[in-house]
Amino acid sequence: MKLLGLLMASTLLTAPAGLAAAAGTDSGVVAAATSQADRPWxxxxxxxxxxxxxxxxxxxxxxxxxxxxxQIGFGLLSLGIPLPDSVPETMRKHTPEGAxxxxxxxxxxxxxxxxxxxxxxxxxxxxxxxxxxxxxxxxxxxxxxxxxxxxxxxxxxxxxxxxxxxxxxxxxxxxxxxxxxxxxxxxxxxxxxxxxxxxxxxxxxxxxxxxxxxxxxxxxxxxxxxxxxxxxxxxxxxxxxxxxxxxxxxxxxxxxxxxxxxxxxxxxxxxxxxxxxxxxxxxxxxxxxxxxxxxxxxxxxxxxxxxxxxxxxxxxxxxxxxxxxxxxxxxxxxxxxxxxxxxxxxxxxxxxxxxxxxxxGAVDSPAAPGGAIDKDAHAAVAEQIALQGMVLLKNEGGVLPLAATAKKIVVIGGFADRGVIAGGGGSSQVMPYGGSFRDTRGREGVAALLTPVYGLDSPLKALQARRPDADIQFDDGSDPARAAALARTADVAIVFATRPEEEGLDAENLLFDHGQDDLIAAVAAANPRTVAVLETGNPTAMPWLSRTAAVLQAWYPGQRGGQAIARLLTGDASPSGRLPMTFPASVQQLPRPEIPGFDPSMRTPLGLGKPVEPFNLDINEGSDVGYRWFERTDAKPMFAFGYGLTYTTFDYRRPSFRGGDGLTAEVTLTNTGSRPGVEVAQLYAAPPGRTHRLVGWARVELQPGESRRVTLSADPRLLASWDAEAKGWRRAGGRFDAYIGRSAEQVEGRAQVRIGATADVPRALVGGR
CATH class of the missing domain: 3.20.20.300 (Glycoside hydrolase, family 3, N-terminal domain)
Known part of the structure; x- marks a missing residue:
């Protein structure tokens, strides 16, 4: 939100001890019409x-x-912020009446x-x-x-x-x-x-x-x-x-x-x-x-x-x-x-x-402040998103879930004793129920005020509650040598690493800041049963990957993120997330190894600071975004789109494909492990001469030993391509290469499928609700 950023920049904000509440509590909701004849709408x-x-x-x-x-829905005077002479008169106002x-x-x-x-x-x-x-x-x-x-x-x-x-x-x-x-x-x-x-x-x-x-x-x-x-x-x-x-x-x-x-x-x-x-x-x-x-x-x-x-x-x-x-x-x-x-x-x-x-229904059921909110029910949804969205990237030697024999566990870094990242910075920032705190290291003034917040749901405390039989100790990770020495005495070491992302700021690279990569490497060198839990809004480089036993991609886990992480680590729930983006092995694999226009000296909250000169951003990958670019360039990513591990194993049997006027595939999924789990079977297809694209998937939960025949149907829009000459969509006729996979690069069944050509391709129809 550019205007808000400009306002903040002009006031050179520091966080005051107490900010006045926004003026105006009238929501603007008005009484219903007394007569439909007077107001037929x-x-x-x-x-x-x-x-x-x-x-x-x-x-x-x-x-x-x-x-x-x-209008902007708040006023600087109502916020109790000191206004320097640089603020225009039009902005020296209270919150508009009713806002x-x-x-x-x-x-x-x-x-x-x-x-x-x-x-x-x-x-x-x-x-x-x-x-x-x-x-x-x-x-x-x-x-x-x-x-x-x-x-x-x-x-x-x-x-x-x-x-x-x-x-x-x-x-x-x-x-x-x-x-x-x-x-x-x-x-x-x-x-x-x-x-x-x-x-x-x-x-x-x-x-x-x-x-x-x-x-x-x-x-x-x-x-x-x-x-x-x-x-x-x-x-x-x-x-x-x-x-x-x-x-x-x-x-x-x-x-x-x-x-x-x-x-x-x-x-x-x-x-x-x-x-x-x-x-x-x-x-x-x-x-x-x-x-x-x-x-x-x-x-x-x-x-x-x-x-x-x-x-x-x-x-x-x-x-x-x-x-x-x-x-x-x-x-x-x-x-x-x-x-x-x-x-x-x-x-x-x-x-x-x-x-x-x-x-x-915004007119007939008008919103008004003071409505009832079921915080517990909403927090439960947030927890489910965290549980189902976290991705287990590595799990060697069955270090996860934590074994009952793991009696001494060391938790290190990432403010895990206090909470988890509630979300990235910028206009989307939510102040979570139950309070929050910020990591302001290296930031002051506006930058400190806009730092992404952490919610007070501590993974350490949640883990201690779930494993009262274990001695679970914490080190803040500020001294890698001290943390490594403590990890050396533990059955399992769990290192939390955080990387807050923000509106207006692109990352200079894929590394963690504040020496966290060195911390993970030091702990992993001291204890081969080291688990890394990553709270990030993007892929990271993981130079320590080969030394760690397990890696859990936790994203920004939200309101009950600490509890969700503890449930996954202890095995109360099994990881079921799959990567929605490719994790590159290096930035050299990307279409643009360097971010066009990027200048690390100009990284400021909400993109403020010295204006950037206009420049062209050439989208040379075209429609081959992410995993399709990796296929096009024959590059091996660190982790592919759609990838993710579970605490059980799945077998794919008897894959079959059917073409004609569309594409469907079937496969029998069997849970061959000893725990319940979720498999996400993915269907990819490539029109003649094109890269493969995800055209459908099935998210299937199976009990140990359970089998199910699953049908995957391709969205017809994904089988078509834009015809530049005809200025319209067309599905090319011929042999499509199709496969069922665990990810974009893990193929479990493949076939050449003949599909008919047509210019009558169903499109999304946006109509009335």
Whole structure:
């Protein structure tokens, strides 16, 4: 959120002892109409489109325009922050009347019975950046979206969305700035923790279900950031250069699938340029693809500060300018009165906005502060996401689960005595229930205030509670030699390593900071039964991998992350997550070994500091994102997309494939181990001359000795490619290479399957809810 960052930068914030609560507790919710004859748009028997049309016809031009111009939902004076002379007068204000203290706000229209629009961040819960927008306001901190994607569980994604939507509604918010669909093209990207990995089918389905879950609770969800917002470095200025077909087959396909599943009420266009045109001024992205081809009925809002014009943006399809210090839409009324902007264009945007509010029930079931929140039930969902999304990457010698004979266990580093990372930094930051703390090493002022927070769910304490028979000691890891000496006396050593990622900041490399790689190496050298637990929002390099016995990728495990980690380590639950992104062996394997535009001296919170000069970001991998790039270049990753171990073993028998007008495969899965477990059977296919892509999967839970015949069906959209000459989708006829695998590189059954050619390829149909 650029504006918030600019405000913080101008005030040179330090964390004051007490921040005043945001002024204004009126949510803007208004009484229902006394008569449907007076307000026919309140008739719930009508369609959302008809209700929006009727309401807009009753609105004045000023009221219509008010929907197109978001205000920032908090004021600096209300936050009790000292304001230096550099802060503009327009920002020296209290929280707008009726606003709740959040990212965006539009006042209610009481005479029409329309509630205020209260917008809040973001994907991992109800955001409260820095904890100062709404003092003392906490929420359920869900694990990172990468953990959710790692579960390969769309039902769980729906539950996650419902948690976010229910809490937003109970706190008075009716628009959630969630739904991060951007694919992982850059594994050092500071916001990957908000997204769902590198594959368009997986990301589209997981995020689509979270969007649907949010909107189940009468809260509009966005999808974002449309499109190719793949790195934080230079996010305001870079120009992503990509072939149209490659764009349609990758990032746009992910959005298309997410829209089909979730039908988001709003789409947030990105900061960056795409093929020379800003995302919020792109007729191709907004009018052609989104509104015309996908028949999208909702509205397009800008990212905060992403608008560069009035007429070009309106002509391209932008409906709403989010808060920024240079408001281009401030002259809209004058342009309409002068005849330079048609009044019908304003009415269209107002209609789209109201249509989405009616569609999700935000008008009929208005949000209001003070609603009931079932914290325990929501925490249980967060715990399930952590349990199902963590990925066991290595487990030699059966060191995990911890054996009953392991009587002395040493836990080292990563603040494991206090808690776990609740989420990355930036606009998505959630202040978790139960309190939090920050790791501010090397940071002060604004940077310290915006440091990602840790929730108070200690893995050490959870482990001690589950293993009261063991002597479990802790060392903070600040002295690797001391930690190694302690580990040498233990049956098992468990080292926690953390790497917080942040909006606006890409990582310089794939290493851990604060000497944590050296710590793991020293402990592993002292004790061959060393387990590494990694709390990260991206892949890491793991130079110590060969020396450790086990590695558990915990992502950012959220509200009950400490308990979830302890359950997996002790065997109370079995790991079932699979990697939603490839872990490279080195950055030299990536399409861009160096991040374009990156300057380590300019890494500042939310991407503030000296402006970066515009530059081109050449997407030379095209649609071959992640594992497809590794296949194309014949590179061996450290861990492949879809990879993950369990505490049991599975056998794949009698694979079979069927082509024709589509692709299906069958395989018999058998749990050949002694413990219950989950297998994620994955179906990949390659059109003639192309790389393989994930086209379907099945998440199967089996008891020891249990077998099940599983059918995998390919999503027809993934069998098609963009035909540049015909300007449309086409499924090439011929032999497709298909395989069933445990991951993108672990093949368990393969065949050449003949599939017919067609230009009649089913696409995602975005319609009314």
């Amino acid at each position: 309140m008739n719930t028997a009508l369609s959302p489109d008809e209700r929006a049309r009727l309401a807009v016809e009753a609105m004045t031009l000023d009221e219509q325009i008010s929907l197109m111009r978001t 709740l203290g959040s990212a965006g706000f539009i006042p209610a229209v009481p005479r029409l019975g329309l509630p205020a629009i209260q917008m809040t961040d973001a994907s991992l819960g109800v955001g409260n950046l820095g904890g100062f927008l709404r003092r003392g306001d906490e929420a359920t901190a869900l694990p990172s979206s990468l953990a959710l994607a790692g579960s390969f569980n769309t039902d769980l994604a729906r539950q996650a969305g419902r948690v976010v939507g229910a809490e937003a509604h109970a706190k008075g918010f009716n628009v959630q700035l969630a739904g991060g669909v951007n694919l992982t093209r850059e594994p050092r990207n500071g916001r990957n923790f908000e997204y769902a990995g590198e594959d368009p089918l997986l990301a589209g389905l997981i995020i689509g279900e979270t969007i649907a879950g949010i909107q189940d609770q009468h809260v509009v969800s966005t999808s974002k950031h449309y499109a190719l917002n793949s790195q934080e470095t230079g996010r305001f200025v870079y120009d992503a250069r990509i072939d149209e077909g490659a764009l349609r087959e990758s990032d746009l396909l992910a959005f298309e699938i997410a829209h089909d599943r979730g039908q988001p009420g709003a789409v947030m266009c990105a900061y960056n340029r795409i093929n020379g045109v800003y995302g919020c001024e792109s007729p191709f992205l907004l009018n052609q693809v989104l509104k015309s081809e996908w028949k999208y009925p909702g509205w397009v809002m800008s990212d905060w500060g992403a608008v560069h014009s009035l007429t070009p943006a309106l002509d391209a399809g932008l409906d709403q300018e989010s808060p920024q210090d240079d408001p281009h839409f401030s002259t809209l009324k004058a342009e309409v009165e002068a005849g330079r902007v048609p009044a019908s264009r304003v009415a269209e945007s107002a209609r789209r906005i109201l249509r989405s509010l009616f569609a999700v």
